[in-house]
Amino acid sequence: MLHRVETPLSSLLRRRLPGYSLEAPFYTSQEIFDADMEAIFERHWIFVGVEPDVPEPGDTMTIDIGRNSVLIVRDDDNAVKAFHNVCRHRGARLVLEPKATVGNIVCRYHAWTYNTDGQLIHADHMGESFDPGCHGLKPVHLRSLEGLLFICLADEPPADFEDMAATMAPYLAPHDLRNCKVAYESDLIERGNWKLTMENNRECYHCAGNHPELTVPLFAYGFGFSPEQLDEQDREQAARYSCLVDDSSLEWEKEGIPSREIDHLDDRATGFRTQRLPLDGAGEAHTMDTKAACRKLLGKFTHARHGALSFWTQPNSWHHFMSDHVVTFAAIPLGPDRTLLRTKWLVHKDAVEGVDYDLENLTGVWTATNQQDGDLVAYCQQGATSPAYQIGPYSPYTEFLVEKFCNWYIGRMAAETGLVQP
Known part of the structure; x- marks a missing residue:
């Protein structure tokens, strides 16, 4: 019989x-x-950016995931590819800028030169026996889900990505992300562990007391609630919201806009969840006046009142798709107590700032919300370091998605570390 050695991690x-x-x-x-x-x-599929990050052939983007630097490039045939950002000569970092435009990829150390397909096309002084074909850039698995870019650093990535893509493509396609542009991008360093960042995102229990901007376009009953604590008037309001969700979904789906909830957050390696929900007020966007932030609508939309489609992926992203703009979020771990939150706002590629949209109006709600969430994550990190910290119960009504994130995390850690769960 095989006996496994108990470690502190396996015990936890x-x-x-x-x-x-x-x-x-x-x-x-x-x-x-x-x-x-x-x-x-x-070992898992990680969200890193969007196709509009590299809109033209020769455009590049670099992303650091722990000890790995990944180079994403649009090649001369307009395909997006990913490579390890490491020269095959003596290992120098190739592209140092977060974003750049290149003709070829040239190592500044000894000028080894690669084309945008990753092939080595120039290397001086290597002798007649040297085979350039054996020294191309090492590829990284990359998939584009209707313009959302995911990479996997494993030799054999989880095979269920295509299932997620087949399910999600009809939901995302109406927004035509590939024909958008990045109107603004922000990086926020949260002073907390990446799991705290994700847990904070997976609930809105905290929203009413901490997010005055975000709660303007959101319905209060969309945060979740405890049924036994509602009085008769509150129950009526909750029932009206439930009917609004159902009626809106039926209306949108008649227009060819998929909206129903799909939840696979904790039952597969590539966990995900999606649902389109109505917004309060004008019902158009995550803005302070709840109206569309951009006059040029996306894709096939002919009017702006389509609520917001939310799309969550494990382990590190969430996204909000509206008729006029898209907001994407990626959480990238930097250390046990530091996490990079990268947010991008996208609008139609032909939209003109100052004419079709005001940047402050476009970004205001989530800029404020991100900072508020960053503060909350820091408070939780500080608490976790205290000797007084002990595990606390999740609300089954408002924190069930936090529980699903933790279920997914524990399950994947157990599987990937070879632990047989009890």
Whole structure:
């Protein structure tokens, strides 16, 4: 019989109590952070950007995932590809800028030169026996889901990405992300573990008291609620909201805009969830006046009142698709207590700033919300380092998606580290 050696991580995984927050080392330990990077971020599909990040042939974008630097480039045939950002000569970093435009990819150390297909096309002084064909850039698995870019650093990535893509493509296609442009991008360093960033995103229990901007376009009953605590008037309001969700979904689907909820957050390697929900007020966008932020609508939309389609992926992204603009979010771990939150706002590629949209109006709600969330994550990180910290119960009504994130994380860590769950 094979006997497995119990480690601190395996012990923590085994004793995780469903319905409760994770034990403190999951948020504070360097060893667990290193295990997260290897078992999660080097083996799963990670959201890193959008096709409009590299709109023209020769455009590049670099992304750092732990010890890996990845180069994303649009080649001369207009295809988007990904490579390890490492020269095959002596390992120098090739492209140093977050975004650049190149004719070829030239290593500034010894001028080894690669085309945008990753083929080595020039290397001086290497002798007649040298075979350039054996020294091309190392590829990284890349998939574009209707313009959302995902990479996987594993030799064999999870095979269920195509299932997610087939399910999600009809939901995302009406927004025509490939014909958008990045109107604005922001990077925020949150002073907390990446799992706290994701847990915070997966609930709106905290929204009413902390997000005065975000709660303007959102319905209060969309945050979740405890049925037994509602009085008769509140129950009537909750029932009206439920009917609004159902009626809106039927109306949108008649227009060819898929809207119904699909939830696979914790039952597959490539976990995801989606649903289109109505917005309050004018019902058009995540803006302070709840109206569309851009006059040029996206894709096939002929009017702006289509609520917001939310799309969550494990382990590191969430997205909001509206009729006039899209907001994407990527959480990239930097250390046990630091996480990069990268947000992009996209509008129609022909939209003109100052004419079709006002940048402050476009970005205002989520700029404020991101900073507020960053502060909350930092408070949780500080608490996790305290000797007084102990696991606490999740609300089954408003934190069920947090529980699904933790279920997914514990399950994937157990699978990827070879732990047989009890």
